[in-house]
Amino acid sequence: MAEACTALVVDDEEMSRAIAAGYLARIGYRTLEADSKARAWDILAAQGDSITVVLLDRRLTDGDGLELHERMKAVPELADIPVIVQTISDSSADIAAAIRAGVFYYMVKPYGGALLRSVVRAAAEAAERLKSLRGDLRSRNDAITLLQEARFRFRTPQEARDLAIALSSMVEAAPNLIFGLSELLVNAVEHGNLGIGFEAKERLKANGMLGREIEMRLDSIHHRDKYATLHVERCDGRIAFTVTDMGQGFDFDRYMTVDAFQSTATHGRGIALARSVSFDRLSYLGPGNRVVGIVEVERTAAMAD
Structure with a gap:
């Protein structure tokens, strides 16, 4: 037992x-x-x-x-x-x-x-x-800190998490980056491409059906050709993570701040948390199917010291 x-x-x-x-x-x-x-x-x-x-x-x-x-x-x-x-x-x-x-x-x-x-x-x-995630991160090669610019394409939540693990070591002084980056990448798959809304995800999790629903949608004719992209660029002392999905967007303003609604929800607070603890700036573009998270590398390193 x-x-x-x-x-x-x-x-x-x-x-x-x-x-x-x-x-x-x-x-x-x-x-x-x-x-x-x-x-x-x-x-x-x-x-x-x-x-x-x-x-x-x-x-x-x-x-x-x-x-x-x-x-x-x-x-x-x-x-x-x-x-x-x-x-x-x-x-x-x-x-x-x-x-x-x-x-x-x-x-x-x-x-x-x-x-x-x-x-x-x-x-x-x-x-x-x-x-x-942190355990996996510690096992990865530190060579990722040399990366200057890259573009990735991913389809599944697992691929999203793997990317977050691999890229979070770009900023050793920002241990919470892995949380926010994982949140953005997984959201691009589940909420963006697969169209699983925040309330629907809550119901599916409560019933233990979320994993099955994700697999079903990934294999469906409506979603099997969809993918999301991550563009990473290091420039002028900062790193920009741009995540783009093929969804219709969403009312992102609702999730950008922590308010009484989010305090009683068990899901949907990840965006506000990513903005608060993982990125120096977080901005959604267009209807909400593109998001840019900025990490000020030099400022983060100075704070860690």
């Missing part, structure tokens, strides 16, 4: 901790509980390697929950544990502050069990995917 996943629930209200623990028990999670940042840190220090996700209240009796998250980020063994911030505030400014701090999931109380379980699954899956 596989070992149960573990969630650390940090909330100064005992009832809130108990409710969250009950919700998560339904998907096989065991929970550890803390009523303060100090107690949560003691648990993380002792058991961090076994914790799958942290559910963190923003307002605690001993301060802002984001301070615990920032402390986690400074410790390599804890930095990649996904954190879901929960709060009674649906302020866009508060949500944006959490995203800038590197929190990818933000839930407004009160919420239902189905939503919490879905967000926890999404957070854990994203963390595992990023861990896998």
Whole structure:
């Protein structure tokens, strides 16, 4: 039997901790509980390697929950544990502050069990995917840092991920580039060429049918000849990644900023996150079937130093 996943629930209200623990028990999670940042840190220090996700209240009796998250980020063994911030505030400014701090999931109380379980699954899956991508990235040849200009054509989500892995090592000082680049490339296939909308993807993931639907569309007469392209160019201290698909475009403005809508969705926040943590600039062109992500190499390297 596989070992149960573990969630650390940090909330100064005992009832809130108990409710969250009950919700998560339904998907096989065991929970550890803390009523303060100090107690949560003691648990993380002792058991961090076994914790799958942290559910963190923003307002605690001993301060802002984001301070615990920032402390986690400074410790390599804890930095990649996904954190879901929960709060009674649906302020866009508060949500944006959490995203800038590197929190990818933000839930407004009160919420239902189905939503919490879905967000926890999404957070854990994203963390595992990023861990896998980074592991593959470390195994690739550093010769890619010599690349000046190149154009690639790809059709499938796996080809998109392979490209992201190969090219993310162009900027060693930008470890989050792989997340944003993978997001843009996979979106070009799934949402652009194959026409799987964000809401449809959410339903398919919930039913465990996303992979089958992607394969079916890739083989269909309507989509089998479609491809996306990635143009990479290094010039004047920056690298531009231009991704173009053969789709009809989409309402990209809806997904460019983090707002209350995205805080309660379990999918569709990747574009805003890519813009926040992976690229210095991100711009969609035309109807939305072309996107340019810019990394300022010299500035990124200076910040890393």
